[in-house]
Amino acid sequence: MNYNASGINSTMLPENYCPKVIVTKIGLDGHDRGSRVVASKLRDSGMEVVYTPPWQSVMDVVRLAADEDADVIGISSLATDHLLIPDLLEALKGANLEHIGVVIGGIIPADDEAQLLRDGVARVFHPGSSLTEISKFVHELARQARIQSLQQWKAVKSEKI
Numbered sequence: 001m002n003y004n005a006s007g008i009n010s011t012m013l014p015e016n017y018c019p020k021v022i023v024t025k026i027g028l029d030g031h032d033r034g035s036r037v038v039a040s041k042l043r044d045s046g047m048e049v050v051y052t053p054p055w056q057s058v059m060d061v062v063r064l065a066a067d068e069d070a071d072v073i074g075i076s077s078l079a080t081d082h083l084l085i086p087d088l089l090e091a092l093k094g095a096n097l098e099h100i101g102v103v104i105g106g107i108i109p110a111d112d113e114a115q116l117l118r119d120g121v122a123r124v125f126h127p128g129s130s131l132t133e134i135s136k137f138v139h140e141l142a143r144q145a146r147i148q149s150l151q152q153w154k155a156v157k158s159e160k161i
Contacts, residue, residue, distance in 0.1 A: 019142030027081030035076035071142035077106040099148040101141040
């Protein structure tokens, strides 16, 4: 899903809209220090953050995203867990949740990163990425995802995206 801001009316949501973000780890990687730091920054930036323990399955994350009405899912990967992201994107689509933005942080090889971006991941953040940059990007992605969700469910007047 392309989250290009062109054509999206940012006035459709109040300026103080509180995005809902899931920060999680799928697969078997248990290294969670970085995801905890990012989750704290997102929370400090005014977002509602649902932080999961490591070792989540793809379907657990999809169910949680539906239950929590999430705008963005942030995945942390320091091993090869990012290889499960295409399954996550497909499961979100199957659950009619493809409007949810997906970002990844961690150690992602360049070839895998390129493919993940083609598959629909909004952004990949590497070690050393600025927490402020992450927060700003996730906040805007969440707003765009919420607008798309509202348009999908005809809760607001549909505009060309």
